[in-house]
Amino acid sequence: SAVISQKPSRDICQRGTSLTIQCQVDSQVTMMFWYRQQPGQSLTLIATANQGSEATYESGFVIDKFPISRPNLTFSTLTVSNMSPEDSSIYLCSVDGGSGPQHFGDGTRLSIL
C-alpha cells in the first residue's frame, strides 16, 4: 500500500496568514484528495487533485481560499489562505487506491489564533 507523508503535522498560525500543507506519496498515483475535519466532525472532501489539470472543488470550497497544486504524480500541496479561527481543523490528504482502498496521510492539525 502507498506510504503518504504529510507536512507539517501540526501548526499554530495567526489569523490572516496562509499555510501550505504538503503531501508526498512513495509511488505514482493518478488521484489525490484533500479532506477537512472540523473539531468533533466527520471528514469532508475539499477537492480532488489530478496531475496536469485544475483541481475539482466540492460545493462550499473555492480555489481562492484553498488553492491546490499537483505538479507531478507523487506530490500535492494545499494552501489554506487568509486564515480565520473557523479554519482550525485537521487537514488530510489521501490517494486513490485504484481498485483497492484509499490511503490517508497522518493529517495536519491546524490551529488559528
Add this chain to the structure above:
Amino acid sequence: GIQVEQSPPDLILQEGANSTLRCNFSDSVNNLQWFHQNPWGQLINLFYIPSGTKQNGRLSATTVATERYSLLYISSSQTTDSGVYFCAVVYAGAGSYQLTFGKGTKLSVIP
C-alpha cells in the same frame, strides 16, 4: 449524493465486552472502508470491504451490498480500541472516486 449513516453515535463499553457498529448507505457502492481515528487524529485503515466478510484479530466486518449495510464487530474490547470509527464509501456511479464518510461512532472502552 450518497448518504452514509452510522449507528450508534456513541458507545461506552466495559473492557472485555463485545460490540457491533453499523453503517447504512443509500446507493450502490464499489468501495467501503472502515477506519479507526485515534486520539491523535490519525486515520487507521481497518478494512476495505465492498462486499463479504473479513477478519483481523479481534475485529471483523461484514458488508451486505445488496441490502446496503455493513457491520463492524469488535470482540473482547480493550481501552486502546477507544476512538472514533468511521465508515466511508465510494458511490458506484460513473466518474465517482471520492470517499463519502459517515458521522462516525465514538467508542469509549473503560477499564
